[in-house]
Amino acid sequence: MMGRNPSSMTGSDRKRYSLHARRPIRLMRKSSMTRAKSTRPRIAVGLCGASGAQYGVELLRALAEREVETHLIVSRWADAVMRTETDTTLAELEDLAEVTHDNHDMAASLSSSSFLVDGMVIIPASVKTVAEIAGGSAGTLIARAADNMLKTRRRLIVCIRETPISLPCIENLRTIMLAGGIVAPLSPGFYHRPADLSDLYAFMVGKVLDMLYIENSQFRRWGE
Ligand SMILES: Cc1cc2nc3c(=O)[nH]c(=O)nc-3n(C[C@H](O)[C@H](O)[C@H](O)COP(=O)(O)O)c2cc1C
Numbered sequence: 722m723m724g725r726n727p728s729s730m731t732g733s734d735r736k737r738y739s740l741h742a743r744r745p746i747r748l749m750r751k752s753s754m755t756r757a758k759s760t761r762p763r764i765a766v767g768l769c770g771a772s773g774a775q776y777g778v779e780l781l782r783a784l785a786e787r788e789v790e791t792h793l794i795v796s797r798w799a800d801a802v803m804r805t806e807t808d809t810t811l812a813e814l815e816d817l818a819e820v821t822h823d824n825h826d827m828a829a830s831l832s833s834s835s836f837l838v839d840g841m842v843i844i845p846a847s848v849k850t851v852a853e854i855a856g857g858s859a860g861t862l863i864a865r866a867a868d869n870m871l872k873t874r875r876r877l878i879v880c881i882r883e884t885p886i887s888l889p890c891i892e893n894l895r896t897i898m899l900a901g902g903i904v905a906p907l908s909p910g911f912y913h914r915p916a917d918l919s920d921l922y923a924f925m926v927g928k929v930l931d932m933l934y935i936e937n938s939q940f941r942r943w944g945e
Contacts, residue, residue, distance in 0.1 A: 762839045763790040764933060765831055765870075766818070767863035769847035770798020771882040773907050774806045777844045779922040780929055781817040787935065792831055792838070793818035794863050798847070824862045831862060834869035840876035840933045841866055845907055848883050848890050854902070855893035870902070877902040878932050880925070903932055913941040 764784060768777040777799070784791045793815060795803075800811050815821040822829040830836040843850065843863060850863055859865035870877035879902055883890065894904045909915070909924040920940070927939030 761788045761790045762933075762935070763792065763837065765792045765794070765838050765841040765866050767794045767796070767841065767843040767846075767850075767866065768799035768803070768814075769796050769843060769845055769850045769863065770800075770802050771845035771847040772802060772806065773845040773880075773882040774799065774803040774809075775918075776880065776882075776907055776922055776925055778803075778807060778809050778814060778817075779926045780842060780844055781814060783926050783930060783937070783939065785817045789935070791818045791820075793821045794824050794831070794866065795821070796824045796847075796850070796861065796863060799845075822862055826862055827865065829862055831866040831869070834873050838866070838870065838875060840878070841870045842878045842880065842929055842933070843867065844878075844880040844929065845882040846879045848881070848887075848893075851879060851881055851890060851893045851897065854879070855896040867902075871897070871900040874901055876933060878905050878929060879903065880905050880907050880929065882907045905929065905932065912943060 766777065766781060766784070768774065781791065781793065795811065795814065803809060803811070803814070820830075822831055826832070831838065850861070853860055853864040854867045854871075857868060859868045867877055867879075869875075877897070879894070879897055881890075881894065881904065886894075898904055905928065907925060909921040913920065913924060915921050915924065924940040927937050930937040930939060
């Protein structure tokens with residue numbers, strides 16, 4: 722599915738997609754989400770070479786279950802970390818997305834802010850890509866797509882995974898926040914009494930879906 726335009730999907734692709742679309746999505750559109758209401762939300766997901774690859778896998782699974790046009794970018798080191806930490810192959814991951822882009826393909830649709838995207842999530846985000854976004858160098862497709870989100874004031878959610886965090890990294894996160902991005906460290910809560918790892922993934926994925934205005938009941942909310 723590398724670099725394939727959704728409009729060129731085959732019938733079997735659509736069938737596969739509709740199988741995923743078990744639950745209708747209700748997207749509460751904000752002023753930053755300016756694509757036509759009739760279109761499915763288009764969400765970009767970037768995976769970096771930080772620990773916590775399974776969070777990215779779980780988010781893609783959750784998006785695949787909904788009426789979302791998901792665009793995936795996997796960095797070289799994300800692929801390496803995924804092989805270390807998970808049983809999911811790159812091919813299986815790509816199968817969860819509607820379109821997959823090469824992180825070095827600067828001619829990809831996501832490279833241009835004229836290609837409208839409702840939101841972008843970088844999960845997990847590495848210290849290195851955080852620095853690239855904060856510096857505005859846009860040297861990879863993940864960093865460039867993120868820069869497009871910031872400059873057009875669209876949703877950018879940066880799920881960093883690092884501890885402890887250096888002052889330069891904190892400054893970079895601060896810069897991203899000041900530019901309009903959301904910094905959402907991969908730091909799940911425990912008040913829902915997680916029974917296993919899947920509960921922790923569900924918590925973080927639910928929080929990310931909330932930030933994308935995608936209704937979900939991934940986790941038990943406080944007070945419910
Ligand atoms: C097994 C493994 C775990 C890593 N974990 C982290 C991490 O948690 N956070 C981080 O910022 N970098 C981590 N790194 C280092 C990044 O992979 C490295 O900085 C890489 O250049 C990131 O590039 P990318 O952002 O383009 O994926 C890890 C590397 C390996 C091999």
